[in-house]
Amino acid sequence: MERELIGVWQELLGVDDLGPEEDFFFRGGHSLLAIRSTIRLKERLGVDIPYPVVAAHPTARALAAWIHETGAQSAEAAGKEPAGLSHWDRGRPAPLSPAQEQIWILQQLHPDSSSYHFQALVHFDGDLAVPALAAALNGVVERHEVFRTSVHLGADGAPVQRVHPHDPYVLPLTDLSTLADDERADALRELTGKLLAERFDLERPPLVRWHLVRLGADAHVLLHVEHHLIHDGWSYNLFLGELAEGYRRAVAGREQAAATHTFDFLDVAVWQRERLESGELDGQLAYWRDRFSAPPAPLELPADRPRPAVPSFEGRALRFTLDAELSAGLRQFARGRGVSLYLALFSGWLAHLNRLTGQRDLCVGSSLANRVLPETQRMIGMIVNNLPMRVAVDPGLPFTDLLAATRATLVGAAEHPDVPFHRILAATQSSRDVSRNAFFQVSFGFHDAPLASLALPGVRMAVTEGISNGSAKFDMNIVVVPRLEQSIGAAHGEHGDSITLVWEYATDLFDEATVERFAAEYRQLLRWVVQHPETPLKECAVEAGPGTVAETIVAIWSELLHQPVIGPEDDFFALGGDSMLAIRTAARLGERLGVQVPALEVLRHPTVRELAARIAELGDAAGRVPDAGAAVLR
Incomplete structure (x- = not known):
């Protein structure tokens, strides 16, 4: 067994010298x-190994011992193999998947909310061939049925979905290139706000919208908005990869690729529904019922305002990029401890929540990709399952103990991954408080799904995902975007190695300054635990105020210019900036600092030091900008 494990891991890691005692993650x-690796091992050896078991036994010798000790065997041999996927008749309405049903219920309860919309901006710098982009989009729509699916009430009152024939998507184009810089930025902001505010009619496909904006001869931005009924993070990265490949095909005069998958999302939705309704998942449900027989107390974050009786679901989102030194330190720490970056960051977040609330029994929502079937690896659809992760945090113990406790929780969840959250609630008969989400009020996501090469001929393609549409699903929802971990199939370093945090928060409860403080303290805590993993958590003294203007500039430049390290005297233009990027910089500065920064000021003050000083002057006039940030300008 050791030899087979080593063989599979060497294939995936691209090495030929892996030893039986070497750590897979290291x-x-x-x-x-x-x-x-778990999928490949099941295909070759017929052995079912949940992902967290690999995380807990990261050497071939340890994993082989686990297989031997637990008597792990082929699910088929054990009589547990679920029925495989089968083709659903597309002429018949199909049930929603359990995850889709959960989103549909929430949408019905809050029909005017856009909380379950996803939106992103795709930036194209260079000589974009608009017809080729439109052809690529239509290729994706034709290959993947979710972009041609509608949702209706069935005859029995339950929601169903229908797949429709491909109707060519006409890509709208708005030309703002003739406007002055400031006017263009305002017009783009207004257009984006209008498009984000539009609701979807679930009975009229597609449940996605694209709108292309021309900012200049060599600058375009594609606004992407879709309903979570057809979306998860893994799917979006697949979409981006296929969009790029379709564009390359179109500009080369080649036909768009035909669908190669045997099954599509509708077949998975029916399969998941049948497993749930047949009682096949009763064993998994028993695990969750036991786990939450006594529900956790609500998480009481220090808020700026009392919680309203009924949430408005209004919110905002801030973006923070961890600096290169901290990012490298976290990755090195995770490798050295034989854990994933996700586990290290999630455990750090739990430690931070303990500091903020004083509570020890913590429950945070987090998502499992749920793509254990080989057929789902290249499938676009809503497959992810968001589950309650309950961890006991003892501040008297070191971070290494918290890592172990968090890993045990994730292992348990991944061994019982298929029960939808609303079924867990029903099984535990938990009383509902309509002022807050049940079990967890904070969610933590880690988007390390594979992102293929986005290299285009003559065009640079970059993505800003998770932009705010003015809503919030939870009190706080943190999404980590680790570019290096997404880079499977892309050239080494193409996507960079930054770690970005998208921090969505409910404006019913929190002011922006409070969230900035939480984020700054989280970064400080991460630095501390990497340096002191064996020291009791209660000894961590974190004193971090809101990010300075200079820190904000550095973070924005790092995002837009794809530069992991930026110094106070680095020149915007020398780093690759241009007038279009200056406009985007000004827009983001306005969003994060609450002060209108004309794009012309970015052009006139091209270093971090100069621009921070100028914004401080503008802020003095407005009376609301923090210190320019001498600490980072040394």
Whole structure:
């Protein structure tokens, strides 16, 4: 068994010298590769190994011992193999998947909310061939049925979905290139706000919208908005990869690729529904019922305002990029401890929540990709399952103990991954408080799904995902976007190695300054635990105020210019900036600092030091900008 495990891991890691005692994660493995290894092992050996078991036994020798000790065997041999996927008749309405049903219920309860919309901006710098982009989009729509699916009430009152024939999507184009810089930025902001505010009619496909904006001869931005009924993070990265490949085909004069998958999302939705309704998942449900027989107390974060009786679901989102030194330190720490980056960051977040609330019994929502079937690896659809992760945090113990406790929780969840959250609630008969989400009020996501090469001929393609549409699903929802971990199939370093945090928060409860403080303290805590993993958590003294203007500038430049390290005297133009990027910089500065920064000021003050000083002057006039940030300008 050891030899077979080593063979599979070497294939995935691209090495030929892996030893039986070498750590899979230390040699470059991460959660995506671990999941792929479990799929490959099942295909070759007929052995079912949940991903967290790999995380807990990261050497071939340890994992082989686990297989031997637990008597793990082929699910088929054990009589547990679920029925495989079968083709659903597309002429008949199909049930929603359990995850889709959960989202549909929430949408019906809050019909005017856009909380379950996803939106992103795709930036194209260079000579974009608009017809080729439109052809690529239509290729994706034709290959994947979710982009041609509608949702209706069935005859029995339950929601159903229908797949429709491909109707060519006409890509709208708005030309703002003739406007002055300031006017263009305002017009783009107004257009984006209008498009984000539009609701979807679930009975009229597609449940996605694209709108292209021309900012200049060599600058375009594609606004992408879709309903979570057809979306998860893994799917979006697949979409981006297929969009890029379709564009390359179109500009080369080649036909768009035909669908190669045997099954599509509708077949998975029916399969998941049948497993749930047949009682096949009763054993998994029993695990969750036991886990939450006594529900956790609500998480009481220090808020700026009392919680309203009924949430408005209004919110905002801030973006923070961890600096290069901290990012490298976290990755090195995770490899050295034989854990994933996700586990290290999630455990750090739990430690931070304990500091903020004083509570020890913590429950945080987090998502499992749920793509254990080989057929789902290249499938676009809503497959992810968001589950309650309950961890006991003892501040008298070191971070290494918290890592172990968190890993045990994730192992348990991944061994029982298929029960939808609303079924867990029903099974535990938990009383509902309509002022807050049940079980967890904070969610933590880690988007390390594979992102293929986005290299285009003559065009640079970059993505800003998770932009705010003015809503919030939870009190706080933190999404980590680790570019290096997404880079399977892309050229080394193409996507960079930054770690970005998208921090969505409910404006019913929190002011922006409070969230900035939480984020700054989280970064400080991460630095501390990396340096003191064996020291009791209660000894961590974190004193971090809101990020300075200079820190904000550095973070924005790092995002837009794809530069992991930026110094106070680095020149915006020398780093690759141009007038279009200056406009985007000004827009983001306005969003994060609450002060209008004309794009012309970015052009006139091209270093971090100069621009921070100028914004401080503008802020003095407005009376609301923090210190320019001498600490980072030394």
